[in-house]
Amino acid sequence: MSKNEQPNQMELSERELARLTADLDEAHREAYPKMRESALDLGSQLNQTFGRRGFLASAGALIAGGAVLAGAGPAAAAGRRMLSPAAASPVPTDVLVAGLAASLENLAVATYGSALSAAKAGKLGKVPAAIATFAVTAQAQHADHAAAWNSAISAAGYKKITVANPTIAKSVSAAFAKVTNVTGVAELALSLEEAAAATYLEAIGAVTSSQAVEVAATIQPVEMQHAAILNFVLGRYPVPVSFATLAAAAPISDTKGLVFAKA
Secondary structure, three states, rough: OOOOOOHHHHHHHHHHHHHHHHHHHHHHHHHHHHHHHHHHHHHOOOOOOOOOHHHHHHHHHHHHHHHHEEEEHHHHOOOOOOOOOOOOOOOOOOHHHHHHHHHHHHHHHHHHHHHHHHHHHHOOOOHHHHHHHHHHHHHHHHHHHHHHHHHHHHOEEEEOOOOOOHHHHHHHHHHHHHOOOHHHHHHHHHHHHHHHHHHHHHHHHHHOOOHHHHHHHHHHHHHHHHHHHHHHOOOOOOOOOOOOOOOOOOOOHHHOOOOOEOO
């Protein structure tokens, strides 16, 4: 190619996607050890609670600039508490939330795995190498997130949640059956990333221990980064809204079908 020729636009996009994926992986590797440590500490401190003022101070210290809490403001003001159990439960709220989160992560792992298998079988048409690399990277990070949430569950004396969320999995399976190309997979993955990000954003205000807050606040931005990259893949502005919202959050009722058994 002569110096006067312009490089192919897809090549530019692939290079950018590869760089974004590498940056994402590096950031995750730096944050994951601390996240897992906090999850392990969570189990031993489930009875520790915060006053409203103390909680906000702790959460504010974890979330740079308070941007995430600002995004949660309107929904919180409206009294939305999707992660609060509707009735008294013998399972601590923090364990319920961790179980819901682990099941969402397991679902993401399975969905990215199905997409990679479909791509390998030629069912999605041409799949650029950079997109496949992102899928592998995101899948591995979701597996790490599931492990972190399950560390909290185990430390609290409960068995790990190793299944994909049964409630959401039904609709995801139905949607995946209609996918025939990379765009369809990206749209489906984006919906899962947005649901996880919104759920963890709400979890910050629903859980009672500082460790649970830290785990949720550490993982939530990663899901937002996944969503931003998927928007990039779909040719959209990576960050379509200024603040994270609770719109796609999974309710605590989505723990139905999950078994919270004492270890």
